[in-house]
Amino acid sequence: MARCAVQKDCPTGELSRRKFLSIYSTLFPEGKAGPFYEHVFRTFDEDGSGRIDFKEFLQVILSILHNLRVFVFRQTKSLTT
């Protein structure tokens, strides 16, 4: 079901500015979509294409997982020393 929603929202496999703002405004009607969009795309859109492709998305996910692993390691180490 989630895959169908992604294919419907991003049929090219990339997330555009327009689609991002549409999804964000639907999920967070009280939120400030513009500033958040700028932050997200500055972080995710590595090639500056104005779209987030699957490779860029995976790189961010891997970065988050790495940072989470480092955080857990440090927390665990501080408990044992």
Ligand SMILES: [Ca+2]
């Ligand atoms: Ca891009």
